[in-house]
Amino acid sequence: MMADEGNMTTGKPDMMVAPVGQSVSDRHSPRYLRSGRVIIGGGFLLLMVLLCLGSLPWTLWGSGSLYYDHQDSVRSLLGPDDSIPGLMGSDKLGRSLLGRCLVGGTISLFIGLSAATISVVLGVLVGLLAGYHGGWVDGLLMRAVDVLFALPYVLMVILIKVGFEDHLANLLGNQMLANLLVLLIAIGSVSWLTMARVIRGQVLSLRAQPFIEAAQAAGLGEGRIFMRHLLPNLVGPITVYATLIVPQAILQESFLSFLGIGIQPPLPTWGSLAADGLLPALNSISPDWWLLLFPCLLLAVTLLSLNFLGDGLRDLFDPKRESAKI
Amino acid sequence: MGKFILYRLAQFPLILAIIYLVTFALVWVAPGDPLDQPDRNIDPGTKQALRQQFHADSAVGFLAYYPWRLITTGDFGPSMANPDWSVNEILLRSLPVSITLGLFAILLATVIGVAVGTLAALARGGVFDWLSLSLTLAGISLPSFVVASLLLSLFAVKLGWFGVGSWGSVRDLVLPGIALSLLPMAYIARLTRVAMIDVLSSDFVRTARAKGLRRSAVIWRHCLRNAFLPVLSYLGPAMAIAMTGSFVVEKVFNVPGLGQHFVNSVTNRDRTLILGVVLVYGTMVLLFNLLVDLAYAWVDPRIEMQVGGGNG
Numbered sequence: 081m082m083a084d085e086g087n088m089t090t091g092k093p094d095m096m097v098a099p100v101g102q103s104v105s106d107r108h109s110p111r112y113l114r115s116g117r118v119i120i121g122g123g124f125l126l127l128m129v130l131l132c133l134g135s136l137p138w139t140l141w142g143s144g145s146l147y148y149d150h151q152d153s154v155r156s157l158l159g160p161d162d163s164i165p166g167l168m169g170s171d172k173l174g175r176s177l178l179g180r181c182l183v184g185g186t187i188s189l190f191i192g193l194s195a196a197t198i199s200v201v202l203g204v205l206v207g208l209l210a211g212y213h214g215g216w217v218d219g220l221l222m223r224a225v226d227v228l229f230a231l232p233y234v235l236m237v238i239l240i241k242v243g244f245e246d247h248l249a250n251l252l253g254n255q256m257l258a259n260l261l262v263l264l265i266a267i268g269s270v271s272w273l274t275m276a277r278v279i280r281g282q283v284l285s286l287r288a289q290p291f292i293e294a295a296q297a298a299g300l301g302e303g304r305i306f307m308r309h310l311l312p313n314l315v316g317p318i319t320v321y322a323t324l325i326v327p328q329a330i331l332q333e334s335f336l337s338f339l340g341i342g343i344q345p346p347l348p349t350w351g352s353l354a355a356d357g358l359l360p361a362l363n364s365i366s367p368d369w370w371l372l373l374f375p376c377l378l379l380a381v382t383l384l385s386l387n388f389l390g391d392g393l394r395d396l397f398d399p400k401r402e403s404a405k406i
Numbered sequence: 407m408g409k410f411i412l413y414r415l416a417q418f419p420l421i422l423a424i425i426y427l428v429t430f431a432l433v434w435v436a437p438g439d440p441l442d443q444p445d446r447n448i449d450p451g452t453k454q455a456l457r458q459q460f461h462a463d464s465a466v467g468f469l470a471y472y473p474w475r476l477i478t479t480g481d482f483g484p485s486m487a488n489p490d491w492s493v494n495e496i497l498l499r500s501l502p503v504s505i506t507l508g509l510f511a512i513l514l515a516t517v518i519g520v521a522v523g524t525l526a527a528l529a530r531g532g533v534f535d536w537l538s539l540s541l542t543l544a545g546i547s548l549p550s551f552v553v554a555s556l557l558l559s560l561f562a563v564k565l566g567w568f569g570v571g572s573w574g575s576v577r578d579l580v581l582p583g584i585a586l587s588l589l590p591m592a593y594i595a596r597l598t599r600v601a602m603i604d605v606l607s608s609d610f611v612r613t614a615r616a617k618g619l620r621r622s623a624v625i626w627r628h629c630l631r632n633a634f635l636p637v638l639s640y641l642g643p644a645m646a647i648a649m650t651g652s653f654v655v656e657k658v659f660n661v662p663g664l665g666q667h668f669v670n671s672v673t674n675r676d677r678t679l680i681l682g683v684v685l686v687y688g689t690m691v692l693l694f695n696l697l698v699d700l701a702y703a704w705v706d707p708r709i710e711m712q713v714g715g716g717n718g
Contacts, residue, residue: 223421226421227421227424227425227428229643229691230421230425230687230688230691230692231425231428231429231684231687231688232650232668232683232684232687234653234668234669235668235669235671235672235680235683235684235687236432238669238672238673239429239432239433239436239672239680240432242436242437242672242673243432243435243436243437244435246437327547331549331550334549334551335549335550335551335654338549338551338654339653339669351549354549354551354552355549355551358551358552358555362555362556362559364559364563372552376548376549376552379547379548379549380544380547380548383546383547383548384540384543384544384547387543387546387547388543391539391543391596395600
């Protein structure tokens, strides 16, 4: 097993130790390839990322009909069946829905990834400090986490957004950049709490192990113990929870778009496309169903893949759940 | 046990005070307040009087007056955006609606979630396992406004099984309840499935089966109680969130609950209402976490209640 090599030297905690009783043939395929959910989720996700990023030269910087803000009043509200270049139809301004979905996907995924990055940095730092130091540091940090947990998430995101966006726009002199930046900070700063708790719990159990004591006895500095001895053992839970934060952040942005305070037009996200398509698609006289279906389909497939990936990884990293894998 | 409850209850005022201050700081950073919007036609004299009354220009004045009034009389004061209404009235009108809806949603989520999770665990790796996991995950892989709108347009508009935008009868609970229950249902199903698989492979289950108990009896009597523990610890925050309402669900189904105020109060910069909503939410979260800890000790007698110590 992969985990076995590093086991003696870096002192992998129990949760990382591979379960005994694997068949010999299993030894040659990496662990993550043996979970159906990780393969399916990861595969779809990779496909979606490649599609969105690969099409950027045409959708974001191009000038043809695939360009996300290319307006053409002749092609207004074409269905997917009667528009060859659009493939997914067009919206009221005659913009290609395919182009907008691809750019929207890039932005949505970027938001998810950035929120996950912020949560990883903040959550891991707080979790490490609290778990490693214990005592009053732990008490203070964890009570702070408790307080933040008891604040309403939605209200806080909106409050942070309205509170700091104008200040930041003045500071940067760029409305669009400030909009994106505040959105990321607002979503990221409220989504690191679970990560902090999980990491603290892991560090508490790691700290009690002999290899940390040995490192301390050898006179290693705190930073070195964190970077060289604790972090490598935390890669599992960090990956899992980061994967699960991405779909939450993307949904959070779609909610803000629904309220009209997400990413500002003309920039699209999957969430804002779905929010814009909601009314035209559900009116009963002449429903423009494609405006809702395609953004939602892409969003759902991506979030489902991320949730599958996160769930599958969690089961892989946790031997207590060895039996729970599919 | 009594000491544990007292210790936890004693922490409430401190945590709530910090919540109040954090929210207050954020509210004061947000530009604008309802009294300086140009489109509202109030004569300058009244406006000046209102600004005085709400301490709209002085953070210190606000802090010196409102928290004190809240502690001594339990009164949040009038709503800043609609001074004819008091925040207490707004909260007392909307909170029971949200609590009713939230209880229904959590009940639905727990019953279906535990059932699906148990069946999935029993059919581990099989078709039902895959299908149920994918379906519960699919329910939370779409924005809630899409799911709620689809439910409304299909079951209320197209099929006419439920009223559109009506509120008052038990029937009106069903669709918003379902919409609200999807997220906790998905979590509960997954938690139950994993816990159940663990329990099913444990020694006492084998012993129970070996002494001749029927499979169904073992699952009902021995497994469910143990597999319910992780669900229980999730139920604390989930109940607090469900019972304080959801903006999207309330907007789509036209429910007069508390959830709308989480957004409206901020868009109106209604400082007194924001603080009221946040404190109610915080109290609910603290209360339900305490209740869940107590229920934990009741379901699992092995757990001892400790005073102090971090509960992470």
